[in-house]
Amino acid sequence: MRIGEMSRRTGVPVPTIKYYVREGLLPPGRLTSPNQATYDDAHERRLRLIRALLDVGGLKVAAIADVLAAVDDPGKSVHKVLGVATALIVPKYADEEADAELDAARHEVRELIARRGWLVDGDFPAAEALAAALAALERVGHGAFSQVLEAYADAAEQVARADLAYVAGRAGLDDLVESVVVGTVLGDTLFASLRRLAQADRSARVYESDESEGGMPGIEGD
Amino acid sequence: MRIGEMSRRTGVPVPTIKYYVREGLLPPGRLTSPNQATYDDAHERRLRLIRALLDVGGLKVAAIADVLAAVDDPGKSVHKVLGVATALIVPKYADEEADAELDAARHEVRELIARRGWLVDGDFPAAEALAAALAALERVGHGAFSQVLEAYADAAEQVARADLAYVAGRAGLDDLVESVVVGTVLGDTLFASLRRLAQADRSARVYESDESEGGMPGIEGD
Numbered sequence: 001m002r003i004g005e006m007s008r009r010t011g012v013p014v015p016t017i018k019y020y021v022r023e024g025l026l027p028p029g030r031l032t033s034p035n036q037a038t039y040d041d042a043h044e045r046r047l048r049l050i051r052a053l054l055d056v057g058g059l060k061v062a063a064i065a066d067v068l069a070a071v072d073d074p075g076k077s078v079h080k081v082l083g084v085a086t087a088l089i090v091p092k093y094a095d096e097e098a099d100a101e102l103d104a105a106r107h108e109v110r111e112l113i114a115r116r117g118w119l120v121d122g123d124f125p126a127a128e129a130l131a132a133a134l135a136a137l138e139r140v141g142h143g144a145f146s147q148v149l150e151a152y153a154d155a156a157e158q159v160a161r162a163d164l165a166y167v168a169g170r171a172g173l174d175d176l177v178e179s180v181v182v183g184t185v186l187g188d189t190l191f192a193s194l195r196r197l198a199q200a201d202r203s204a205r206v207y208e209s210d211e212s213e214g215g216m217p218g219i220e221g222d
Numbered sequence: 223m224r225i226g227e228m229s230r231r232t233g234v235p236v237p238t239i240k241y242y243v244r245e246g247l248l249p250p251g252r253l254t255s256p257n258q259a260t261y262d263d264a265h266e267r268r269l270r271l272i273r274a275l276l277d278v279g280g281l282k283v284a285a286i287a288d289v290l291a292a293v294d295d296p297g298k299s300v301h302k303v304l305g306v307a308t309a310l311i312v313p314k315y316a317d318e319e320a321d322a323e324l325d326a327a328r329h330e331v332r333e334l335i336a337r338r339g340w341l342v343d344g345d346f347p348a349a350e351a352l353a354a355a356l357a358a359l360e361r362v363g364h365g366a367f368s369q370v371l372e373a374y375a376d377a378a379e380q381v382a383r384a385d386l387a388y389v390a391g392r393a394g395l396d397d398l399v400e401s402v403v404v405g406t407v408l409g410d411t412l413f414a415s416l417r418r419l420a421q422a423d424r425s426a427r428v429y430e431s432d433e434s435e436g437g438m439p440g441i442e443g444d
Contacts, residue, residue, distance in 0.1 A: 045363055052358040079429040083422065118419055119426040126418030133411040136274040141267055142404045144388070151384035152409075153416050155377035160420035162373035164428055166366070182364045184421075187374075188414045189355040194374050195413070196348030197340055198382035199406075200305065204341040206386055207301040 003029065006039045010047050017047065025050050025065055049178065053185055067181055082167075082180050105134035108146065116153060163187060225251065228261045232269050239269065247272050247287055271400065275407055289403050304389075304402050327356035330368065338375055385409060 007014045020026040026046055029037030046068075053059045053067065109131045110122045120127065137145045163183055170179045229236045242248040248268055251259030268290075275281045275289065331353045332344045342349065359367045385405055392401045 048362045052362045055358065079425050082425045082429070113419065116423075118423040120419050120422040124419065124422060126415045126422070129411065130415035130419070133408050133415060136277065137404065137408050140270045140274045140404055142401060142408075144391075145401070145405055145408070148381075148384040148388055148405075148409070149412075151380055152413050153420070155380045156413060156416035156420040157423075158373055158377045159370075159417050160424045162370040163417075163421055164424040166370055168428065169366075179364060179367070182359065182362055183367055183370075184418075186355050186359050186364075186367070187370070188410075188417070189351065190371075191374050191378060191413065191417070192410045193348045193352035193355060194378035195381050195385075195410070196406075197335065197342050197346065197352070198375070198378040199385055200342040200346060200348070201338075201340040201379075202382045202386040203301050203304045206390065207304070208341075 001039050001044075003037065003039060006044055006047065009044060010051065012047060012051060020047070020050060023061060023065065025061065025068060049182065052182065059185065071178055071181060099135075101135040101138045102131060105131040105138065108134060112149060112153065116157075159187075159191060223261050223266075225259065225261060228266055228269065231266060232273065234269060234273060242269070242272055245283060245287065247283065247290060271404065274404065281407065293400055293403060321357075323357040323360045324353060327353040327360065330356060330371075334371060334375065338379075381409075381413060 001009075003014055003017055006012075007017060017026065021028050026043060029039040029043065032038050050064060050068075053064050054061070059067070106122070106128075109127050113120060113122060113127065134143075134146055137143055166183060167179050223231075225236055225239055228234075229239060239248065243250050248265060251261040251265065254260050272286060272290075275286050276283070281289070328344070328350075331349050335342060335344060335349065356365075356368055359365055388405060389401050
């Protein structure tokens with residue numbers, strides 16, 4: 001198809017498509033004349049993947065380039081490729097100078113990993129992101145929020161089991177890695193949305209009856 | 223304390239603190255002379271909250287202003303304030319034109335909410351974010367990923383239960399709302415990090431033994 005048709009089919013403006021090609025996110029079309037290129041279904045699918053990572057996943061263009069390079073890299077073992085893909089799509093955290101809170105949080109993360117028997121290194125990027133989040137909680141006076149950690153870890157194990165079961169159903173390595181990337185990025189949004197809905201439900205059940213009084217809730221029963 | 227001391231204690235540069243005051247994120251200090259203001263512990267705590275929302279939560283300054291306005295708004299019932307706070311911190315999704323995928327996804331979300339008996343409206347912002355994520359999965363050819371939805375929803379209910387239990391332990395309305403905001407934003411990062419760690423663990427268990435063969439995994443047993 002021509003670039004104009006791919007633009008109509010995906011809703012991505014032609015100049016934006018050209019920008020993705022220049023940035024190396026999208027392979028160039030096949031030239032059919034010096035000024036004309038043609039694009040196939042693989043281009044369209046890749047374009048939709050880029051948009052999903054941008055719009056819903058909230059990734060930046062540079063991060064998408066790294067992720068797609070991992071997707072396209074042949075000859076890596078499955079676990080290695082999964083490791084690269086998930087390491088690249090780490091939850092956002094600031095690069096922080098080590099301080100007492102971060103040191104304590106890293107220790108807490110190492111203990112959690114050991115306690116759960118998780119087969120991951122303590123310097124896995126997500127472990128650092130987790131430590132940064134715990135340190136940030138401590139700094140804003142909500143260190144006690146870490147009491148939810150075990151409940152969260154139980155839930156994360158269930159979610160990861162569902163994730164891997166989905167991934168395992170994919171046919172080829174390309175498809176498998178793409179499904180990890182898509183599932184990782186969109187799965188975060190999926191879960192965060194479900195968490196909000198479940199929170200709203202819990203909040204309605206716990207607090208709604210106090211609504212008429214307009215005051216502080218009595219929450220002994222929960 | 224002087225602004226310089228607050229800067230040293232929090233690691234936030236003085237010009238940045240002044241910027242937050244100009245943007246209305248941080249209340250001005252109390253003037254002790256025409257050119258000198260003094261700040262107290264409440265300022266310091268608010269400043270740390272702003273940095274946590276920015277650095278770890280990844281919120282933009284305008285979103286933080288909205289969230290803090292909700293935190294500071296007195297006389298709202300608890301459930302209403304929680305609703306405002308969680309609605310403002312919705313998972314990122316693009317404003318999309320309605321299309322067949324989005325319509326189908328919205329329908330799927332309404333069915334999910336009904337099936338789980340969740341006390342939330344179908345037009346709750348998180349419901350729209352969930353529909354956007356499902357539509358994006360469909361568009362990139364991974365609509366089948368929605369097979370994880372029930373496992374995710376189970377996990378989300380557990381997490382929300384832990385969240386509300388934490389919130390219920392807070393003393394006053396200010397503190398309660400602040401804990402919702404902090405828990406919502408940092409909780410997303412917390413959970414996403416734990417999900418990566420649990421995925422890495424699952425991946426190691428499922429694929430590591432195939433490592434030596436360098437080929438595609440046989441995953442019948444899972």
